[in-house]
Amino acid sequence: MGDSIFKVPGGKLLKVKLTPSEGRILAIVIKGDFFLHPEKTLVALEEFLAGKELDEATLAADIQDFLDEAGATLVGASAADMAKAILMAK
Amino acid sequence: MEEFRFLELCVYSAYENMAVDEAITLAMKEGKAPPTLRLYRWRPSAVSIGTFQGMTDEVDLKFCRLNKIDYIRRITGGGAVYHDFEGEVTYSLIVPKGHRLAPSDILKSYKIICGGIIEALKQLKIKSKFRPINDVVTGGKKISGNAQTRRNSCILQHGTTLLDLDVEVMFSILKVPKEKISDKMIQDVKNSVTSIREVLDRHVEVDELGNALKAGFSKALKIDLIPGALMAREWADAQRLMKEKYSTTKWNLSR
Numbered sequence: 370m371g372d373s374i375f376k377v378p379g380g381k382l383l384k385v386k387l388t389p390s391e392g393r394i395l396a397i398v399i400k401g402d403f404f405l406h407p408e409k410t411l412v413a414l415e416e417f418l419a420g421k422e423l424d425e426a427t428l429a430a431d432i433q434d435f436l437d438e439a440g441a442t443l444v445g446a447s448a449a450d451m452a453k454a455i456l457m458a459k
Numbered sequence: 460m461e462e463f464r465f466l467e468l469c470v471y472s473a474y475e476n477m478a479v480d481e482a483i484t485l486a487m488k489e490g491k492a493p494p495t496l497r498l499y500r501w502r503p504s505a506v507s508i509g510t511f512q513g514m515t516d517e518v519d520l521k522f523c524r525l526n527k528i529d530y531i532r533r534i535t536g537g538g539a540v541y542h543d544f545e546g547e548v549t550y551s552l553i554v555p556k557g558h559r560l561a562p563s564d565i566l567k568s569y570k571i572i573c574g575g576i577i578e579a580l581k582q583l584k585i586k587s588k589f590r591p592i593n594d595v596v597t598g599g600k601k602i603s604g605n606a607q608t609r610r611n612s613c614i615l616q617h618g619t620t621l622l623d624l625d626v627e628v629m630f631s632i633l634k635v636p637k638e639k640i641s642d643k644m645i646q647d648v649k650n651s652v653t654s655i656r657e658v659l660d661r662h663v664e665v666d667e668l669g670n671a672l673k674a675g676f677s678k679a680l681k682i683d684l685i686p687g688a689l690m691a692r693e694w695a696d697a698q699r700l701m702k703e704k705y706s707t708t709k710w711n712l713s714r
Contacts, residue, residue, distance in 0.1 A: 381538075382538075384513070384516065398714070399511070400512055400513045400516065400714055401509075401511055401512065402509050402511070402536065402537055402538035402539075403511065403536060404535075404537065404565070404592070404593075404606070405511070405536060406565065406607075406608070406609050407609065407610060408510050408511070408534065408535075408536065408608060408610075411511060444536075444565055444566070444592060445592050
């Protein structure tokens, strides 16, 4: 289990608690002072990320696709920032 | 000018305050509530955290319990805020989706609505400006923090404007390892956050800020503030939300 704290330059703080397993995400909690509209998207995103490979570029693309499909808007951080914070918690 | 219901500066607990905000959105979703501006204070003093923050990560709950400070999770994102009963005034502005004050561009809508605070500070002879994402600053220091949610077919933005600031108390409430609270950290916060009383170097009363906010929002947002009250259904929803959500450990410690 790993933790990370990533201050997005010019943005908000991302705090990740990651349980990895064999190079993949077993469980993840993303916390911080960012904004995500609608807010309920975050729990769905955490569930979506379970099982994903811990590869920064792939995660960034997957997170962006997930947000696009959910019609969600992230403010104060980007999908790439989230991917970076997740890898930092590995 | 467009008419808004105005709920005068009042005092509630943290649970009531957050429950009332959500209850208004529920009534607005049903087309029963008009666009609304409310001003309020928090008694007992309380700390609110952003909806995605971890309560025990951010707040020293033991200190809060010992000092009778409530703690609550908001429905909006953003950071932890200490709502000192004597040291700030909070506003909430709730408008239906598509309203001119809340365009789909979120940053733009923060800027528009924060215009009310900037005008209020101007009335108090303080020059300030909007600093993206969600702050109002004066002389480079934050004096107001704001947060927005879009749900129930409406946009709710609430925010605090600091009348006074006690950095030492703030550090006791927020979970910064005590050994890390150095003089430098306290100085860093003093260099990045300020308050109306500090800027003006005089004792500005809470009501004076309340009146300035009322006038500021009215002028900047071009709205006529018509004194009103919560409807019975809003109050009933607020009571239910307070009991079933905002006062519960399940909600407040969910992250």
